[in-house]
Amino acid sequence: MGEWRAYAALGVAQIRSVTVYRASFLVEVFGNMGATVFDVLTVLVLFRATPEVGGFSLREAVLIVGLSSAGFALADFAVGNVDRLKTYVRAGTLDAVLVRPLPALPQLLLMDLPIRKTLRVVFGLVVLGVAVAANDIHWTPLRLFLIVLTPLAATVFFGSIFVLSASLAFWWVDSGEIGAAFTYGGRDFTSYPISVYGSWFRNLFAYALGFGFVAYQPALALLGRADPLGLPAWAGFLSPLVALGAATIAAGVWRAGIRHYRSTGS
Amino acid sequence: MDQRDASVPTISRLGPFRASVATFGALIGSGFRRYATYRQATIAGTFTNIVFGFLRCYVLLAVAEQAAGQRPGGYDAEQLALYVWVGQGLLSVIGIWGWTELADRIRTGDIAADLLRPIAPVTAYLAADLGRALHGMMTRFGPPLLAGALFFPLHTPQRWQTVPLFALSVLLAVIICFGCRYVVNSTAYWLQDARGPITLWTLGSGVLGGLYFPLRLLPQEFLVMLWLATPLPSLLQAPLDVIAERDGPALQAGLVVVQAGWAVAMLALAGLLQRRAEKRLVVQGG
Numbered sequence: 001m002g003e004w005r006a007y008a009a010l011g012v013a014q015i016r017s018v019t020v021y022r023a024s025f026l027v028e029v030f031g032n033m034g035a036t037v038f039d040v041l042t043v044l045v046l047f048r049a050t051p052e053v054g055g056f057s058l059r060e061a062v063l064i065v066g067l068s069s070a071g072f073a074l075a076d077f078a079v080g081n082v083d084r085l086k087t088y089v090r091a092g093t094l095d096a097v098l099v100r101p102l103p104a105l106p107q108l109l110l111m112d113l114p115i116r117k118t119l120r121v122v123f124g125l126v127v128l129g130v131a132v133a134a135n136d137i138h139w140t141p142l143r144l145f146l147i148v149l150t151p152l153a154a155t156v157f158f159g160s161i162f163v164l165s166a167s168l169a170f171w172w173v174d175s176g177e178i179g180a181a182f183t184y185g186g187r188d189f190t191s192y193p194i195s196v197y198g199s200w201f202r203n204l205f206a207y208a209l210g211f212g213f214v215a216y217q218p219a220l221a222l223l224g225r226a227d228p229l230g231l232p233a234w235a236g237f238l239s240p241l242v243a244l245g246a247a248t249i250a251a252g253v254w255r256a257g258i259r260h261y262r263s264t265g266s
Numbered sequence: 267m268d269q270r271d272a273s274v275p276t277i278s279r280l281g282p283f284r285a286s287v288a289t290f291g292a293l294i295g296s297g298f299r300r301y302a303t304y305r306q307a308t309i310a311g312t313f314t315n316i317v318f319g320f321l322r323c324y325v326l327l328a329v330a331e332q333a334a335g336q337r338p339g340g341y342d343a344e345q346l347a348l349y350v351w352v353g354q355g356l357l358s359v360i361g362i363w364g365w366t367e368l369a370d371r372i373r374t375g376d377i378a379a380d381l382l383r384p385i386a387p388v389t390a391y392l393a394a395d396l397g398r399a400l401h402g403m404m405t406r407f408g409p410p411l412l413a414g415a416l417f418f419p420l421h422t423p424q425r426w427q428t429v430p431l432f433a434l435s436v437l438l439a440v441i442i443c444f445g446c447r448y449v450v451n452s453t454a455y456w457l458q459d460a461r462g463p464i465t466l467w468t469l470g471s472g473v474l475g476g477l478y479f480p481l482r483l484l485p486q487e488f489l490v491m492l493w494l495a496t497p498l499p500s501l502l503q504a505p506l507d508v509i510a511e512r513d514g515p516a517l518q519a520g521l522v523v524v525q526a527g528w529a530v531a532m533l534a535l536a537g538l539l540q541r542r543a544e545k546r547l548v549v550q551g552g
Contacts, residue, residue, distance in 0.1 A: 045479055
């Protein structure tokens, strides 16, 4: 009970702090949404030049973007702020977090509650809704289950990637932008049919790192399309398993990182 | 003391012009050294640039494969690949993201120290930024281009003037980008918290600067307006179109002329805002 009250206090303090600069906050809310709007817009602009990308039509591509951006926006809202960890490690601010009698990760997330990211989540879900409406999906109970499950699994997966790439700062303080290659890079990767990528690049990102199961394979299963790359239809249902695996690794690495952390002192 | 007046004795024996050139040069050097300190961050950033290069390059090439005449926006596949990889190399040279130093100093009150110095803040920050860009050009520009050249056929410039024009275009883009960031950051003089304008800038400069996709994929009328009414296409699209030789020689040079106009305009605007701000400034903190 007391623990939840402490989290609530941290959250409320954040809400109070954003209301101090109201104009800036409003611009940030719309700015954050704009980032996702532009990602989707980019797909639309590319399809102005061509009827098909990688063998997929605009409608089908929008479904892939919808699944990806809904999952990414949710994950970014929930744990995206963990990427500030490198700043805390460098400055030694993490010490203050560790001496408090609460787990470090939830505290870090609540130290900068991303209220400004709420509209982005709404937009991601709207894109997904439009994409579902635009495609002529033959609904079965299994597909209904899949359309609910996929964004949630994508959230867990992207969330794990966020935590994993942030944990890098425990061992490599100057890791700088390297995490972005996998978080924002992963989002960009999952926003397109993976048939567009060169084979070694695709094998690495889609199958070895698991990004192919976030949006592409589930979209194929929803559309009832065979995978041009040859994976069976049930691959679309693997996303929860992949997400679970990623979450387990992320949790392990995070704990190891916390144990490894030595304050910068001074 | 014999016959000394109250004026500050000059240390250097150079004339005033050469002294200010020497100061400017020293500030460029300090900007360069500051960024040269973070070697590991340079490596990390380069890796990320290369990953994004692959992502964008594959997608644009897939678009080119099925586009009308295989030339989306008037680029062939090799020009598109060069566009992407030079773009990734230039990203940290031009430095559109992540500069909130001025806004932070205004908010904390540290700006007071800058105002005490005998050199105008716009000039001092410009010099430091040129040093940063020089460091970026020497470390961050080459690796993505090399990675791109290893994995994709890239367009080789055909005209003799392309490379010198590109160098000039990059320099102008750095100055324009600095001017834009200075203007965005100096909104903190009025707003205290410049996060909102900075968010808008980060967003607009990426997509309308030509990083996400070549702007030529947008409708023509919109494009002309964008070029002439905003400095954004002058940031990345201009140097990239110059090196990719997207247009004939006249338009290629024309893009650089537009950039020169924007460079002057943005520096003037930054100077104007700075002077206006100094008239009303109440330094924060105590």
